[in-house]
Amino acid sequence: xxxxxxxxxxxxxxxxxxxxxxxxxxxxxxxxxxxxxxxxxxxxxxxxxxxxxxxxxxxxxxxxxxxxxxxxxxxxxxxxxxxxxxxxxxxxxxxxxxxxxxxxxxxxxxxxxxxxxxxxxxxxxxxxxxxxxxxxxxxxxxxxxxxxxxxxxxxxxxxxxxxxxxxxxxxxxxxxxxxxxxxxxxxxxxxxxxxxxxxxxxxxxxxxxxxxxxxxxxxxxxxxxxxxxxxxxxxxxxxxxxxxxxxxxxxxxxxxxxxxxxxxxxxxxxxxxxxxxxxxxxxxxxxxxxxxxxxxxxxxxxxxxxxxxxx
Amino acid sequence: xxxxxxxxxxxxxxxxxxxxxxxxxxxxxxxxxxxxxxxxxxxxxxxxxxxxxxxxxxxxxxxxxxxxxxxxxxxxxxxxxxxxxxxxxxxxxxxxxxxxxxxxxxxxxxxxxxxxxxxxxxxxxxxxxxxxxxxxxxxxxxxxxxxxxxxxxxxxxxxxxxxxxxxxxxxxxxxxxxxxxxxxxxxxxxxxxxxxxxxxxxxxxxxxxxxxxxxxxxxxxxxxxxxxxxxxxxxxxxxxxxxxxxxxxxxxxxxxxxxxxxxxxxxxxxxxxxxxxxxxxxxxxxxxxxxxxxxxxxxxxxxxxxxxxxx
Numbered sequence: 001x002x003x004x005x006x007x008x009x010x011x012x013x014x015x016x017x018x019x020x021x022x023x024x025x026x027x028x029x030x031x032x033x034x035x036x037x038x039x040x041x042x043x044x045x046x047x048x049x050x051x052x053x054x055x056x057x058x059x060x061x062x063x064x065x066x067x068x069x070x071x072x073x074x075x076x077x078x079x080x081x082x083x084x085x086x087x088x089x090x091x092x093x094x095x096x097x098x099x100x101x102x103x104x105x106x107x108x109x110x111x112x113x114x115x116x117x118x119x120x121x122x123x124x125x126x127x128x129x130x131x132x133x134x135x136x137x138x139x140x141x142x143x144x145x146x147x148x149x150x151x152x153x154x155x156x157x158x159x160x161x162x163x164x165x166x167x168x169x170x171x172x173x174x175x176x177x178x179x180x181x182x183x184x185x186x187x188x189x190x191x192x193x194x195x196x197x198x199x200x201x202x203x204x205x206x207x208x209x210x211x212x213x214x215x216x217x218x219x220x221x222x223x224x225x226x227x228x229x230x231x232x233x234x235x236x237x238x239x240x241x242x243x244x245x246x247x248x249x250x251x252x253x254x255x256x257x258x259x260x261x262x263x264x265x266x267x268x269x270x271x272x273x274x275x276x277x278x279x280x281x282x283x284x285x286x287x288x289x290x291x292x293x294x295x296x297x298x299x300x301x302x303x304x305x306x307x308x309x310x311x
Numbered sequence: 312x313x314x315x316x317x318x319x320x321x322x323x324x325x326x327x328x329x330x331x332x333x334x335x336x337x338x339x340x341x342x343x344x345x346x347x348x349x350x351x352x353x354x355x356x357x358x359x360x361x362x363x364x365x366x367x368x369x370x371x372x373x374x375x376x377x378x379x380x381x382x383x384x385x386x387x388x389x390x391x392x393x394x395x396x397x398x399x400x401x402x403x404x405x406x407x408x409x410x411x412x413x414x415x416x417x418x419x420x421x422x423x424x425x426x427x428x429x430x431x432x433x434x435x436x437x438x439x440x441x442x443x444x445x446x447x448x449x450x451x452x453x454x455x456x457x458x459x460x461x462x463x464x465x466x467x468x469x470x471x472x473x474x475x476x477x478x479x480x481x482x483x484x485x486x487x488x489x490x491x492x493x494x495x496x497x498x499x500x501x502x503x504x505x506x507x508x509x510x511x512x513x514x515x516x517x518x519x520x521x522x523x524x525x526x527x528x529x530x531x532x533x534x535x536x537x538x539x540x541x542x543x544x545x546x547x548x549x550x551x552x553x554x555x556x557x558x559x560x561x562x563x564x565x566x567x568x569x570x571x572x573x574x575x576x577x578x579x580x581x582x583x584x585x586x587x588x589x590x591x592x593x594x595x596x597x598x599x600x601x602x603x604x605x606x607x608x609x610x611x612x613x614x615x616x617x618x619x620x621x622x
Contacts, residue, residue: 041329
């Protein structure tokens with residue numbers, strides 16, 4: 001273990017904060033679809049009852065609670081993708097800034113500089129989140145600016161080194177607009193001769209990118225492969241994802257995990273994956289900031305390594 | 312019924328939004344007192360279960376749900392006043408701006424101008440609220456500035472006329488800092504020869520002023536009487552308050568009700584009170600803004616009159 005930014009592997013359990021946050025975000029789902037105030041109230045009541053039941057059933061980590069609740073709300077609403085329109089808007093906005101960012105990064109002379117700049121953009125893209133109560137995403141044009149200006153906590157340099165040494169990289173994507181900006185990282189790594197795979201969701205989870213949006217977002221232009229988890233879970237739950245995804249995670253030299261839910265989940269299975277993981281995220285809530293040991297709102301790169309030979 | 316700002320009397324029922332809001336605000340109570348993260352999670356779980364039970368038991372208006380939940384959290388935490396420190400801070404901050412506001416209003420030449428200015432200050436004071444999820448109160452020095460500058464929706468002029476005609480006025484107070492600013496209204500009305508009574512809570516509800524803070528807030532200097540509801544409910548629930556409060560409400564010519572919870576509750580019993588009511592509040596959440604027919608965040612004066620002879 002080389003630095004303070006590498007962790008021995010842990011598990012992100014539920015914080016109390018997750019309860020009001022998840023109730024709030026699930027009610028926001030309801031508000032997207034239902035206009036009638038009586039029906040909204042009824043559904044809000046069903047959501048709190050479901051939260052209570054899931055807690056009593058022993059669910060004790062944020063991504064599993066979020067997954068079950070999001071599925072519950074989709075069933076109640078009989079809607080398979082609540083954020084379809086929001087995702088289309090996000091995707092268009094991100095596509096409008098992608099060429100400028102991509103061109104800027106391409107213009108940098110040194111490989112490590114290019115990888116670091118692409119990582120910064122990937123972190124900043126995680127600000128485009130609709131799944132955190134009390135948090136409003138900035139307009140995408142601010143993302144571009146902040147990507148290169150904002151302080152990044154953690155192991156930016158170490159993450160870049162790991163990626164420069166890797167031959168095969170899997171990027172586990174998060175939100176839809178963010179995924180468009182992750183293309184810059186795909187472009188850079190491929191230009192350096194690496195094989196880069198984008199892992200997207202099979203079904204809708206909040207505003208996360210699914211295989212349905214991958215073409216529109218241009219992922220096929222920036223990654224060697226785009227694969228679906230085959231699931232609508234908040235992250236790549238190993239007991240749920242397709243065999244293709246399992247084999248991609250197994251064969252990757254480094255896994256890049258975008259966003260809070262992937263951080264929350266993958267810390268559960270870091271040891272089983274037994275390879276370097278790079279978490280790129282904005283620490284939007286108190287529990288995540290506390291787990292990462294950074295101030296709330298920080299742009300963060302967290303590197304996990306099972307073995308000092310990787311660092 | 313003279314104008315659009317007078318209503319025939321109604322009832323504010325729960326909105327779906329109230330559910331995540333109340334869960335969030337009650338978890339904020341927990342966070343004030345409990346440091347241990349495991350215990351916070353456990354308490355958050357108990358809060359959602361309680362919300363679910365109260366809804367199933369048929370509680371269907373915001374102030375009763377808030378009252379029962381706040382009592383539940385106080386019992387769980389074994390703390391009888393969660394916001395004691397926050398209230399002391401608010402009170403000091405408001406006391407530091409009170410003399411300037413009071414002097415300014417006193418300097419105005421025309422009675423109606425003075426009453427209107429005091430109403431504006433009373434409305435602006437309602438911005439000092441800690442009980443609404445997703446809402447952060449402004450610093451008190453901004454309150455003074457905004458009181459006289461911001462647009463006021465509703466019947467400011469009609470409210471001033473009602474108060475000018477009244478002989479006895481009861482002011483049902485809300486938050487602790489706000490109550491200090493309500494003194495300006497007490498001062499003006501008393502200088503016009505009216506008898507003015509301040510109604511404060513008997514026990515702690517959020518950051519609302521209780522009889523324990525009345526002296527520190529200087530209420531006895533600006534009102535003829537200060538009376539306690541004898542209850543820690545979110546508003547003056549008629550089946551809970553002391554006989555003294557019932558008789559004050561009965562004998563008042565006009566009742567001034569500060570803040571959202573008093574609006575939510577008193578609309579239930581407007582007809583029984585059978586006299587003019589002046590609601591002064593900032594519409595901090597979507598349901599209240601919708602009920603009032605104003606944009607969210609509006610400074611609002613709402614006049615209820617049971618009979619056109621009052622207007």
